[in-house]
Amino acid sequence: MPLPDPSASRAVLIGVDTYDDLADLPAVANNVERLAALLTADDVWGLPPRHLTVLTNPTSKDDVLDAVHTAATEAEDALLFYFAGHGLLTVDADLRLALPHTYVMTASAETKPAMAPPGEKYTASGRASGKRCTSSAWTRTAGRRG
Template sequence: MRLPDPARTRIVLAGTSEFSELDGLPAVQGNLLALADLFRTAWGMSAQHCVSVSNPAIPRDLSRAVQHAVSEATDTLLVYYAGHGLIDPRTGHLHLAV
């Protein structure tokens, strides 16, 4: 089994640690920094191919980063999210809290 090619792989690391109506998650910031450092140093990912989205103001800020990564990835796409998730009681769909 081969490892993904870092030049053709895209990674989006997203996390929300501050909320207006939910408890904060201060460890999220450290998680994003540590994962970005790991991918960039141990695996050789460039900063342009491994982006972090920290505390997006609106959902669109996160979805834009993911859409951009999807359009560029030709090997592997990894999307990581740390934060709260909320389940819509009507539909049962999971929503990432931003």
């Protein structure tokens, strides 16, 4: 099976090796750098460097989403998305990709209190919906939670 046409393909590589509230992952920087070199090597795939976007420790989800959207719009053949970093599961087992300023807040039981994010007075609660949250993930980006 032939590889997708590199001149009509795009790749977005995201690497997060430094976190505020999670363990750092020092090897991630090497992973992303080496993968970028392999993807652009003529004897591997030959993706033109201008068709490759590499984001290291992006500070906002908008930076990531914009990069993926642009690549997806431009790709006429393959779109490769690679993320190296922490992944977090929500209560509903949905995967969330953790960015450098992701704050994780958990409480494992109704009787165990959740901690508020740094600088916040209250934890996340589902009071508006009438439900009580026992586990949440917060992302601090430019002073917003999302």
